[in-house]
Amino acid sequence: MSVKIALAGNPNCGKTTLFNALTGANQYVGNWPGVTVEKKEGKLKGNKDVIITDLPGIYSLSPYTLEEVVARNYLIQEYPDAIINIIDGTNIERNLYLSTQLIELGIPVVMAVNMMDLVKKNGDSINIKNLKEALGCEVVEISALKGTGIDEVKEKAIAAAKSKTANERVHNFDEAVEAAIESVSTKLDMEENRKRFFAIKLIEKDSKIIEQMKNAPDCSAEIKKLEDDFDDDTESIITSERYSYISSIIDKCVKKAAKGQKLTISDKIDRVVTNRILALPIFVLIMWLVYYIAMSTVGAWCTDWTNDNLFGDGFHLFGIGSSAYEDASGDYDAATTALDAYGVLVTDDEDAVDVDATKAAIEANTNTEASVKYEMEDEETLDTYDIDVYYSEVPANADEETTNAMSYLDAVDYFNETQMAEIDPADYGVFVPSIPDLISAGLDKIGCADWLHGLIIDGIVAGVGAVLGFVPQMLVLFILLAILEYCGYMARIAFIMDRIFRKFGLSGKSFIPILVGTGCGVPGIMASRTIENEKDRRMTVMTTTFIPCGAKVPFIAMIAGAIFGGSSIVATSAYFIGIAAIICSGIILKKTKMFAGDPSPFVMELPPYHIPTVGSVLRSMWERGWSFIKKAGTIITLSTIAVWFTTYFGFVDGSFQMLDESQIDYSILAKIGNAIAWIFVPQGWGNWQATVASITGLVAKENIVGTMGILYGGGDGTVYQALAGAFTTASGFSFLVFNLLCAPCFAAMGAIKREMNSAKWFWFAIGYQCGFAYLVALVVYRIAGLFTGACTFGVWSVVAIALVVLFFFMLFRPDPNKKVKTSKEFLNA
Ligand SMILES: Nc1nc2c(ncn2[C@@H]2O[C@H](COP(=O)(O)OP(=O)(O)OP(=O)(O)O)[C@@H](O)[C@H]2O)c(=O)[nH]1
Numbered sequence: 001m002s003v004k005i006a007l008a009g010n011p012n013c014g015k016t017t018l019f020n021a022l023t024g025a026n027q028y029v030g031n032w033p034g035v036t037v038e039k040k041e042g043k044l045k046g047n048k049d050v051i052i053t054d055l056p057g058i059y060s061l062s063p064y065t066l067e068e069v070v071a072r073n074y075l076i077q078e079y080p081d082a083i084i085n086i087i088d089g090t091n092i093e094r095n096l097y098l099s100t101q102l103i104e105l106g107i108p109v110v111m112a113v114n115m116m117d118l119v120k121k122n123g124d125s126i127n128i129k130n131l132k133e134a135l136g137c138e139v140v141e142i143s144a145l146k147g148t149g150i151d152e153v154k155e156k157a158i159a160a161a162k163s164k165t166a167n168e169r170v171h172n173f174d175e176a177v178e179a180a181i182e183s184v185s186t187k188l189d190m191e192e193n194r195k196r197f198f199a200i201k202l203i204e205k206d207s208k209i210i211e212q213m214k215n216a217p218d219c220s221a222e223i224k225k226l227e228d229d230f231d232d233d234t235e236s237i238i239t240s241e242r243y244s245y246i247s248s249i250i251d252k253c254v255k256k257a258a259k260g261q262k263l264t265i266s267d268k269i270d271r272v273v274t275n276r277i278l279a280l281p282i283f284v285l286i287m288w289l290v291y292y293i294a295m296s297t298v299g300a301w302c303t304d305w306t307n308d309n310l311f312g313d314g315f316h317l318f319g320i321g322s323s324a325y326e327d328a329s330g331d332y333d334a335a336t337t338a339l340d341a342y343g344v345l346v347t348d349d350e351d352a353v354d355v356d357a358t359k360a361a362i363e364a365n366t367n368t369e370a371s372v373k374y375e376m377e378d379e380e381t382l383d384t385y386d387i388d389v390y391y392s393e394v395p396a397n398a399d400e401e402t403t404n405a406m407s408y409l410d411a412v413d414y415f416n417e418t419q420m421a422e423i424d425p426a427d428y429g430v431f432v433p434s435i436p437d438l439i440s441a442g443l444d445k446i447g448c449a450d451w452l453h454g455l456i457i458d459g460i461v462a463g464v465g466a467v468l469g470f471v472p473q474m475l476v477l478f479i480l481l482a483i484l485e486y487c488g489y490m491a492r493i494a495f496i497m498d499r500i501f502r503k504f505g506l507s508g509k510s511f512i513p514i515l516v517g518t519g520c521g522v523p524g525i526m527a528s529r530t531i532e533n534e535k536d537r538r539m540t541v542m543t544t545t546f547i548p549c550g551a552k553v554p555f556i557a558m559i560a561g562a563i564f565g566g567s568s569i570v571a572t573s574a575y576f577i578g579i580a581a582i583i584c585s586g587i588i589l590k591k592t593k594m595f596a597g598d599p600s601p602f603v604m605e606l607p608p609y610h611i612p613t614v615g616s617v618l619r620s621m622w623e624r625g626w627s628f629i630k631k632a633g634t635i636i637t638l639s640t641i642a643v644w645f646t647t648y649f650g651f652v653d654g655s656f657q658m659l660d661e662s663q664i665d666y667s668i669l670a671k672i673g674n675a676i677a678w679i680f681v682p683q684g685w686g687n688w689q690a691t692v693a694s695i696t697g698l699v700a701k702e703n704i705v706g707t708m709g710i711l712y713g714g715g716d717g718t719v720y721q722a723l724a725g726a727f728t729t730a731s732g733f734s735f736l737v738f739n740l741l742c743a744p745c746f747a748a749m750g751a752i753k754r755e756m757n758s759a760k761w762f763w764f765a766i767g768y769q770c771g772f773a774y775l776v777a778l779v780v781y782r783i784a785g786l787f788t789g790a791c792t793f794g795v796w797s798v799v800a801i802a803l804v805v806l807f808f809f810m811l812f813r814p815d816p817n818k819k820v821k822t823s824k825e826f827l828n829a
């Protein structure tokens with residue numbers, strides 16, 4: 001027989017941390033209230049017969065929001081065999097309010113006083129024996145984070161569940177209240193144990209419970225009598241009874257260290273980071289730093305290395321021999337440049353030096369000019385520029401950037417000495433070829449068919465490799481975000497943003513889903529459940545995915561790298577464009593009838609700062625990173641196969657055939673893309689490749705990079721070079737903005753569908769996201785293009801300006817719904 005044990009307690013008291021410790025699971029933990037919004041079940045480690053349920057945090061058994069209803073309904077309908085009531089030891093008074101209700105349920109309760117490590121550090125003490133007597137249940141001191149007391153709580157809870165006997169009641173309310181409870185209880189037809197909870201709820205006039213009970217007995221007489229006696233409504237009477245019970249417990253059990261007026265370290269930090277003026281600049285700075293480290297330093301180094309070496313040209317093991325190899329190939333390049341500049345270099349079809357012909361050309365050469373100009377091409381941007389090549393000697397003071405390192409005569413010596421033998425990296429150390437080269441060589445060896453070779457190298461390796469190349473950057477970003485989450489800074493951000501949101505009539509509660517959404521949009525959308533106001537909740541579901549999630553990181557990094565020289569500002573701007581889109585959408589939507597109304601109140605206490613443990617940060621990084629890698633192995637591989645097939649097959653001269661790289665404009669995908677590419681002409685990137693990439697992005701956002709890897713991967717240069725050629729800065733940024741803001745991936749759309757629970761609202765949300773993205777991208781290209789010279793003033797510029805004007809009008813117009821109210825008031829007066 002299995003036993004069911006539920007974990008119940010206030011938000012952010014450590015339920016999920018304990019759940020993970022008990023079951024070995026890996027549920028999401030964050031240092032702010034409202035992390036868990038759904039109940040989660042798990043088997044106890046070492047005893048598969050015990051089922052543990054993690055519940056969303058609740059302050060009382062009178063629920064207001066969706067996730068609180070989940071928790072209460074579980075407790076009163078599923079009726080677990082025991083409850084572990086976790087309370088935050090640093091905040092006992094508030095936590096006990098729920099405890100007084102839990103012990104009325106008639107289910108055995110074991111209390112776990114958590115965060116004992118912090119309590120002790122603060123110098124406070126809790127008298128467990130007195131607490132046990134005052135509550136009538138077992139009490140255990142634990143630290144879920146440090147893992148102390150876990151075994152004891154486990155054993156006590158299993159024993160309580162098996163005993164099946166509820167705790168004995170040790171406290172009575174005021175006599176008159178007890179009399180009313182007694183009288184209502186006798187009218188109830190249920191197990192003796194459970195009567196007290198329902199009787200009290202009936203006296204409190206809890207409408208949801210009355211609805212659920214179907215045939216609730218009439219107890220208006222008892223209510224009337226109590227309200228007359230106390231001259232107050234029954235809900236307040238019961239609440240104040242609970243508080244006097246709690247204060248009697250606190251007197252007996254809790255000793256706070258005398259602190260005087262000294263501020264704790266948390267308070268001191270908060271004075272700075274939530275300061276009215278400094279808060280926002282600090283937030284911007286911190287987020288910029290996060291993206292800078294992830295996109296331009298550590299993350300970028302790893303990603304560049306992966307893309308250039310692992311998926312590029314290969315590398316020397318441990319870098320041994322790399323610099324000697326680079327010197328050698330540098331000499332080789334300088335020599336070919338010098339020979340070419342003086343017009344004596346002869347190459348064959350494959351660009352290899354034709355030694356005999358070049359030798360003849362050198363002998364015949366009469367050009368002895370002191371120096372000549374030679375056109376070079378920048379590898380990254382494909383820009384061309386001139387360098388000087390000298391005839392006999394490179395002057396000592398020449399600028400390295402614009403001067404060829406070898407003179408013509410030195411190059412001739414080099415030529416005679418080496419016969420232009422190609423530089424083989426394997427001569428300079430243990431050389432590891434790149435993954436595509438390795439696989440390609442392997443496929444050649446087994447004599448694999450051309451099409452299969454193409455599918456594997458140009459399809460799967462190019463597509464999935466392009467995505468995997470960004471994993472390091474993403475992992476660094478996830479680590480940094482996890483640190484901000486665990487230490488409690490993100491909770492401050494919600495608090496700061498609430499002040500800003502509130503000014504615009506929005507609820508700060510919308511910000512928590514956004515924070516979660518920076519990892520993945522799906523839990524972000526689900527986190528909207530903590531918002532009790534239905535209109536605000538819908539609005540949050542609609543706008544949460546504007547924030548760049550982990551899967552959008554690769555294409556943001558790709559655009560920033562290929563078109564903006566790897567600027568970290570581009571990535572940070574994506575984050576703040578997301579936030580701005582959410583705020584602006586909120587303001588505009590709030591003024592429509594559909595979303596009008598006052599924002600939900602947002603009461604959030606700031607959790608104390610915690611130093612994040614290395615284990616938990618790495619675990620969170622791994623969780624998110626692993627789901628990303630899993631996606632690469634499944635959905636992204638399948639998508640790249642589909643993209644490759646439709647790219648490399650098509651009709652040429654009426655016959656269906658496999659295409660080579662120069663023919664992909666005839667491919668099936670090009671046909672489809674071209675048919676709809678006109679849609680994005682106003683945005684400046686109406687070519688079929690970018691259009692197709694945006695569409696595959698709807699399956700999973702990582703696909704944008706994978707698709708670009710295939711479509712821009714053929715040809716001579718690298719993908720980055722091809723991208724730099726295909727986009728201007730204006731059209732590149734417009735492409736980025738569109739894909740950042742448009743409808744999210746299928747998984748997130750599914751979550752929107754579930755949370756909206758209505759086809760009409762679902763399509764409205766998707767339509768709004770796509771429409772918004774479309775217009776913003778249009779404005780970005782048309783206005784930015786005027787400055788960069790990418791487009792000239794014309795009809796579209798006028799449209800863009802009109803859109804900007806309309807946007808500001810929608811943003812700043814007075815709220816029409818408020819006006820109606822005042823005119824009505826005016827009439828009434
Ligand atoms: N110092 C300390 N921190 C703890 C302890 N237990 C949990 N925490 C931290 O408290 C924060 C909240 O933990 P969670 O497990 O997410 O809390 P929860 O009760 O599940 O929260 P909700 O799901 O929002 O209701 C996290 O930052 C934990 O690392 C503890 O014993 N000591």
Ligand SMILES: [Mg+2]
Nearest residue numbers: 015016035036
């Ligand atoms: Mg939780």
